[in-house]
Amino acid sequence: MxxxxxxxxxxxxxxxxxxxxxxxxxxxxxxxxxxxxxxxxxxxxxxxxxxxxxxxxxxxxxxxxxxxxxxxxxxxxxxxxxxxxxxxxxxxxxxxxxxxxxxxxxxxxxxxxxxxxxxxxxxxxxxxxxxxxxxxxxxxxxxxxxxxxxxxxxxxxxxxxxxxxxxxxxxxxxxxxxxxLDTFSKSPIIEEKDIKTPDFSDVRGQNSAKRATMIAVAGMHNIMYMGPPGSGKTMLASRIPYIMPDMTKEERLEVTKIESVAGILKEGSGLVKKRPFRNPYHNITLNALMGGGAFAKPGEITLASKGVLFLDEITEFNSNVIESLRSPIEDRKVKVTRLNYSYDYPADFMLVAAMNPCKCGYYPDRTRCKCREVDIRRYIGKISNPIWDRFDICIKTNEIKFKDIAYETETDENVLSNKKMKEMILRARKAQLERFKDTNINFNSQMNSEMVKKYCQLKDREKELMERFYEKKHLTARAYTRILKTARTIADLEGEKDINWSHISESFSYRRVNE
The missing domain is CATH 3.30.230.10 (Ribosomal Protein S5; domain 2)
Incomplete structure (x- = not known):
């Protein structure tokens, strides 16, 4: 039968x-x-x-x-x-x-x-x-x-x-x-408000790095931290998810679907509430990062979609692994192809990376750094120019002084905490949602060339400034558009409708700390 x-x-x-x-x-x-x-x-x-x-x-x-x-x-x-x-x-x-x-x-x-x-x-x-x-x-x-x-x-x-x-x-x-069942308001056994979350106020000093981080999160820009060991690079990166805008229902559904297929969705959980934060170790293989295997599975870049992919000590990763990120960063998706089938996985992540300025980590402090100039160039050269070009923001983290650790050098009014940073980020987020309400994107970093022309228009003074930067630093077309996108985000944070020269200057200051 x-x-x-x-x-x-x-x-x-x-x-x-x-x-x-x-x-x-x-x-x-x-x-x-x-x-x-x-x-x-x-x-x-x-x-x-x-x-x-x-x-x-x-x-x-x-x-x-x-x-x-x-x-x-x-x-x-x-x-x-x-x-x-x-x-x-x-x-x-x-x-x-x-x-x-x-x-x-x-x-x-x-x-x-x-x-x-x-x-x-x-x-x-x-x-x-x-x-x-x-x-x-x-x-x-x-x-x-x-x-x-x-x-x-x-x-x-x-x-x-x-x-x-x-x-x-x-x-x-x-x-x-x-x-x-109200799966949208379903809470774990321990309420989130009872859990002490990492706060940016815990990071001593590094106000410039905190502001750069806030700009990066507001527009979902890729960011690179460079500084000596113990300067707070990992602390800054690990706190990023706590100041990111809350996910929309569609984003939560996509993240939940990814975790369900990958088999990492916690039993008894409904829609995922928190943006992903993936921190793979530097010995990760190409298939584990991009996805694939004998029977294709989502890789780390897909598991980080709508969230953060953090590559700590990025110079220790295999060069072919780092170079494989070029297309996913631009296309925000990755195609895994096998003999009889191919899968399209999302890769809409914010790339965050951290590295030392040299092998020992203390350049340019020549009292401690004994690296030769050629060794320093070789070390930084592990990151190719096309990968450097894909970081919208590169920021140096300075060595923390004793007074920053031992004494309260910052008052409550000027310290950047999660609450203050998120309030400013949400203001920029609101401007972006209004700007892109009739499109399929949510952040400035996702703008295509037509959108950049429409929303990043410059006046004569700003055009002259960009021309000087472009000619003097031999910028690529990609670098030019990324500077404009970052400047657009800085203007949104400050509540400005138009991009002015100060926004462009700050945006350009975040380019290529290796130069």
Whole structure:
């Protein structure tokens, strides 16, 4: 007898609707599966047979054929366990086929018949909603993740027997929908207000670096910190997420989808609230950064999308890893291509990097730095000119003086704290939202050439200043537009409608600290 049930296969960050077809017949006992399946899916037949037996369902020895279509798309993961088991039971008349057609299901089976959570639930439920499916059956462990999706009936189950009884109408389902749980205001066990978050007021001195950081965050500009060891570069970078503008609903949905597919979404969490902050170690491989592998997965640049990618001690990274960032920084996406498929992953991140000025870290203090000039140039030269060109802001962090550590040299009025910095950033953010309300971008750094011409117009005095900078420093066209974008952000922070010469001068001062 034949049965069919709907499920999904994750493809990149999206899900594709698939049909799990099952046919049982008399003959020598056998269990065959087809449909371009990975080893995880092929191994499911042993889990399924034991789970069915331990759920007190009796099946006769028979020939079983399972096909997951379309057969030209690779299927991987453990989420096909539940639909295959239900299809096998339906083919043996233990589930009515008419009822089975009303459901979409996904889940992994334990040997005792329990249904375990799987990754990638959110894109699967979103796909089911777009396909017009009204009822989805998912593991209880993925409940909050699925409830993010509106206008769909979510049924959570904990074991195979419960699932069969619900489909057969013998048990009332614990149906949930978007309105039954406020996933947007769902809080962890410990309220965020009770957690002491890192504050910029903890960073002693470095007012110039703090202002540069504020400008970078306000416009989502890439920033490089250069300074001696212990000057606060990592402290500054690690505090950036706490002053970034809150994510919009669309941004939160995209970040949650990425973490769901990558399998790093915390169990019991709904929409992700905080912007990502990824800090990979310098021995990271190219595939781990960009995404890929034998079965493509999102890399660090995708996991940092809508947030921060921090490369501490950037000169210690392999040069091919650093150079691979060129296109993603410009295109804000990365294409992972394999022999039979290719995936497009988002890479809309703010790049933050930190480095020492030389190998020992103390240049230009010649009382401590013993590096030769040629060694210093070679060390800084590990970062190529095209990569330097992609940093909108480069700022030096000075060595912290004793008086900054031992004494309160700053009053409460002039110290830059998270609260003060975020207030100014939100003012600039409001100006950008108004400016780009009819476009698909949110920040000044995302402007294309046409937008730069429209929103970064200069008067005669400012044009003359930019011309002098351009000719004297031999700027590239990319550097020119990045200076204008940064100047636009500085003007937004100060509440100015037009870019003036002081904005351009400050923006240019943040170019290339290696020059």
């Amino acid at each position: 034949y049965s069919c049930i709907k499920s999904a296969s994750v493809y990149g960050l999206e899900a594709i609707l698939v049909e799990v077809e099952t046919d049982v017949s008399d003959g020598l006992p056998d269990f065959n599966m087809s449909g371009l399946l990975s080893s995880e899916v092929k191994e499911a037949k042993e889990r399924i047979k034991v789970a069915i037996k331990n759920s007190n369902f009796k099946l006769l020895p028979q020939r079983v054929v399972v096909n997951i279509s379309p057969a030209d798309i690779r299927k991987d993961g453990t989420g096909f366990d539940l639909p295959i088991a239900l299809g096998l039971l339906a083919a043996n008349n233990l589930i009515t086929n008419e009822s089975l057609g009303e459901y979409f299901c996904i889940g992994e089976l334990g040997l005792d018949g329990s249904i375990k959570g799987v990754k990638g639930i959110l894109p699967c439920v979103l796909m089911a909603q777009k396909a017009g499916i009204k009822n989805v059956i998912i593991p209880k462990a993925n409940k909050e993740e699925a409830l993010i999706v509106e206008d769909i009936n979510v049924i959570t189950v904990s074991n195979l027997k419960e699932c069969v009884n619900i489909i057969n109408g013998k048990l009332e389902p614990s149906s949930l929908n978007f309105d039954s």
